[in-house]
Amino acid sequence: MDFEDMLWTVLGTGLVLLMLVDVFRTLLYPHGSGPLGRAIMRGFWLVSRKLRGRGSFIAAPLAMAAVIGAWAGLAAIGWALLYLPHLTDGFVYGAGVPLRADFAEALYISMVTLSTVGFGDIVATDPVLRLVVALQAVTGFGLLTATVTWILQTFPALNRRRALAHQLTLFREAAGPAGVLDMEPSHATGLLEAIAGNVATVTIDLLAFHETYYFREIEQRGSLPATVAYAHELASQAQRSESSELQFAGRMLHAALDGLAEVLRGKFGHSGATSSDVFDSYELHHRHLRGGKPDTT
Template sequence: MEFIDLAGTIAGAGLILLMAVDVFHTLLYPHGTGPVCRTVMHGLWLLFRRFSGRASPIAAPVGMAAVIGAWASLSIMGWALIYLPHLPAGFVYADGVPQHGNFTEAIYISMVSLSTVGYGEIAPATPPLRFIMAAQAVTGFGLLTATVSWILQTYPALSRRRALAHDLNLLREAAGPPGVLSLEPGHATALLESLARNVSTVSIDLLAFNETYYFNEAKQRGSLPATVAYAQQLASDAITSANADLRFAGRMLHASLDDLAEVLRGKFGHSGPTSSAVFLSYETRHRHRRNPDSETS
């Protein structure tokens, strides 16, 4: 094998490895996102904001589709580079099928193998190539399964975040300006403890599914960035209550909000010395307010 063929084979293996590492970190590693996924999602988020002047509700769905396309492209290109040095001598062609030894032919063979279609008009002639094509078919099936599971895992996390925002809006409308202090202490305590658990769940979702951060809600009622400040107000009011149980529930909610702020600060670059400042940055970025900090983050 010539040096250029060897270099192409190594490059192909590198692309396949990059795809596998990215899928692993995005879907299997509990608190991470692969470099390809992170770059594509964040890049499209910024691109939509720059050209539309606001955060778009379609940026994240488009980003997820682009990530899936990037995984498939990396796999197709990688396997094609491995097949290329063996074309056309390493394959058996059916009658009437023209033989080519170019990269386009390698891409075609790789796409057919990855999709597990297996037309059969071009087949590997040697045992190593048969094994390689079978391995690619297995990875193609695995990639399809992984992308479906990614989508199925992402949207329940989004639903939990929207439900928390809706609960906060309903509580604000029902309780009015007095907030939880107008409620019976036992009832208020149960409400705040439930909110604290839901805020903790959202924090875990953001850690496990980083890509959900880039989803922007079309309606404010379902937007956590627009309502999280009210949760802070509820916690602060409860801490001043004369009821010990309500004060404890307020501290629980306050602690869960601090954890959420730490996730936003550490994972998504929201700056601020306090949780309130972090949440203001979070709201600014998702509610499309113009300021220098939000344009560069």
């Protein structure tokens, strides 16, 4: 193997390892996200902030598709570079299949193997290559199932966030300006404790499913950035109550909101000395406030 072949082998190995690390950190590593996936999601997010209308709401789903495409591309190109130095001596070609030793041929072998199609027109004969081909086929099947699982896990997390936003909206409409102070303390306590539990769940979702942060909501009623400030207001009201049970529920909700603000500050770069400041920044980024007014386009 000469220097050029060694170079292709090292480069191909690096691309495959980058794909594996990114998939592991995005799908398997708790509270993590891969550097490539995070960069793609953030890039689409920044572009979406320049868009007006409904186009900005499909940026996150498109970004997820781009991440999956990047994983598949890295795998296909990486393994193609591993095969390239061994064309054509390391493979046996079927009848009528032309002998070629270029990158396009290596990419064809890699894509057929990655997709587990297995046409059988070009088969590895070298023992090491046979193991590499088998490993790629297993990786391709694993990548397919992992990405489907990723999608199926992401949207329930989004629904939990939307449900919390709707819960806060309904609470605000039903309670009126006085909030919990005009309610029977034991009933208000139960409601605030339920909201605190839902806030904690959404916080865990943001840690476990980093990509859900970049989804914008079409309806403001289902937008947590547009409603989370009201939860902070309810917690403050409860702590001014004369009921010790309601005060405890208020402190509990405050603690849950502080945890959410810490995640937004530490993981997504929102600034603010207090949780209220962080939530204002969160609302600004997701509702595209201009001149103090929400963007309704």
